[in-house]
Amino acid sequence: MHTNLKAFRTHAPGCWPDVDATQWNDWKWQMKNRITSLAQLEALMQLTPQERAGTILSGSKLALGITPHFFNLIDREDPLCPIRRQVIPRLEETRIAPGELADPCGEDSRMPVPGLVHRYPDRVLFLVTDRCASYCRYCTRSRVVSGAGEQELHIEFEEAFRYLETHTEVRDVLLSGGDPLLLSDDRLESILRRLRSIEHIEFLRIGSRIPIFMPQRVTPELCRMLQRYHPLWMSVHVNHPRELTVEVKEALGRLADHGVPLGNQSVLLSGVNDEVEIMKALVQKLLICRVRPYYIYQLDLILGSSHLQVPLSKGLEIMEALRGHTTGYAVPQYVIDAPGGGGKIPINPDYQIYRDEEKLVLRNYEGKMFEYPLKNGVLKEAAVPC
Numbered sequence: 151m152h153t154n155l156k157a158f159r160t161h162a163p164g165c166w167p168d169v170d171a172t173q174w175n176d177w178k179w180q181m182k183n184r185i186t187s188l189a190q191l192e193a194l195m196q197l198t199p200q201e202r203a204g205t206i207l208s209g210s211k212l213a214l215g216i217t218p219h220f221f222n223l224i225d226r227e228d229p230l231c232p233i234r235r236q237v238i239p240r241l242e243e244t245r246i247a248p249g250e251l252a253d254p255c256g257e258d259s260r261m262p263v264p265g266l267v268h269r270y271p272d273r274v275l276f277l278v279t280d281r282c283a284s285y286c287r288y289c290t291r292s293r294v295v296s297g298a299g300e301q302e303l304h305i306e307f308e309e310a311f312r313y314l315e316t317h318t319e320v321r322d323v324l325l326s327g328g329d330p331l332l333l334s335d336d337r338l339e340s341i342l343r344r345l346r347s348i349e350h351i352e353f354l355r356i357g358s359r360i361p362i363f364m365p366q367r368v369t370p371e372l373c374r375m376l377q378r379y380h381p382l383w384m385s386v387h388v389n390h391p392r393e394l395t396v397e398v399k400e401a402l403g404r405l406a407d408h409g410v411p412l413g414n415q416s417v418l419l420s421g422v423n424d425e426v427e428i429m430k431a432l433v434q435k436l437l438i439c440r441v442r443p444y445y446i447y448q449l450d451l452i453l454g455s456s457h458l459q460v461p462l463s464k465g466l467e468i469m470e471a472l473r474g475h476t477t478g479y480a481v482p483q484y485v486i487d488a489p490g491g492g493g494k495i496p497i498n499p500d501y502q503i504y505r506d507e508e509k510l511v512l513r514n515y516e517g518k519m520f521e522y523p524l525k526n527g528v529l530k531e532a533a534v535p536c
């Protein structure tokens with residue numbers, strides 16, 4: 151069924167045969183030529199009735215936006231295409247299920263300054279823009295992202311920098327949004343420079359799906375600029391192995407060559423990556439791209455997301471099939487970002503079968519049982535490193 155999930159393909163120019171390579175490889179061209187209307191979408195593919203209705207209604211919720219690069223990955227003949235499900239709106243988005251919330255992770259109540267979310271003791275999330283290159287239909291921040299919804303994000307940059315200067319406990323700043331790589335090199339650099347001028351900030355991170363949606367943005371100039379602000383890490387967002395194309399692999403390689411350690415955050419999505427075989431191919435293919443799988447998220451309970459929700463048992467089954475069965479570096483941490491603002495909480499298959507004062511009974515990835523003695527003297531001896 152899934153032949154060659156790990157093959158790197160190129161899909162350019164695909165639906166844009168008349169566009170020359172210089173234009174295609176220019177991220178400004180990719181931005182200008184994004185698909186943002188029903189008419190553009192229908193000129194390129196036939197929509198299902200649910201998609202058509204969903205697209206019409208998306209204008210008042212989360213805008214439609216797909217870069218030509220990413221659009222070409224869609225199998226237009228397949229209504230169940232896993233790429234299609236991520237970016238083409240559906241009528242189900244307007245159906246609100248019990249427990250769903252506009253602000254599922256309780257971010258708005260944790261913003262000391264508009265744009266700055268301070269939930270954990272030593273790190274902050276800094277939302278530096280409300281726009282993305284393409285819009286994920288399951289966006290956790292759809293309440294403020296894309297400009298289509300009712301809520302607006304007014305980022306107070308100066309106030310945010312002053313907050314960070316006075317909060318010496320903050321050692322880690324995560325830039326997100328929206329997608330920070332949508333800012334110009336100069337604008338992004340001015341933010342990084344300002345953050346680097348604050349002595350207690352040790353560690354910078356950028357959360358971005360642009361290397362996937364628009365690898366053309368990852369220019370040598372951008373990479374050289376980022377290199378000046380190390381230690382700077384990046385978390386990308388890949389959900390299906392097909393998103394790792396030749397161009398994406400090159401863009402990720404450029405970032406890695408410039409010393410940017412890369413992590414990946416996947417969202418578990420029904421009909422996209424809720425199968426062991428797909429997730430295993432994804433995490434292995436990420437390692438080939440020099441990206442360390444970091445998190446698999448249970449989908450946040452955002453409004454109109456029930457058609458994409460995956461049962462927890464399926465997520466655990468996937469984790470069980472990874473741990474021990476493949477490279478440890480390929481195994482991400484499965485987490486739930488707790489509703490109401492509890493932060494990311496790890497969810498794991500249980501490998502501890504039994505425990506008392508004397509011993510711990512464990513099972514390994516094959517289901518075999520092992521006993522680990524917990525008696526004081528024995529523990530000391532057993533704990534001596536080789």
Ligand SMILES: *Cc1c(COP(=O)(O)O)cnc(C)c1O
Pocket residue numbers: 267268269270273274275324494
């Ligand atoms: C995810 C997140 C972070 C970063 O968490 P890590 O586990 O360190 O990657 C920081 N702040 C907020 C508000 C977050 O949601």
